[in-house]
Amino acid sequence: MNRTYDLPPETVQRIDAKARELGVWQSDLVEFLVSFSLDAVDAGGLVLSVRPRGYVIDRERKAA
Numbered sequence: 504m505n506r507t508y509d510l511p512p513e514t515v516q517r518i519d520a521k522a523r524e525l526g527v528w529q530s531d532l533v534e535f536l537v538s539f540s541l542d543a544v545d546a547g548g549l550v551l552s553v554r555p556r557g558y559v560i561d562r563e564r565k566a567a
Contacts, residue, residue, distance in 0.1 A: 522529040543549035
């Protein structure tokens with residue numbers, strides 16, 4: 504399944520460099536790292552601090 508996520512350029516550069524170093528596809532590396540991180544969050548080994556996302560535009564409301 505394809506998805507698009509916004510990542511900082513520095514993160515993309517790190518992914519590209521590590522994938523090149525390991526000789527693997529970037530998508531394989533990202534899938535492994537995301538799965539590993541989610542497992543760690545689920546197990547309580549990695550705790551994330553969160554805050555509200557903020558306001559979003561109400562696209563259903565018409566301008567006056």
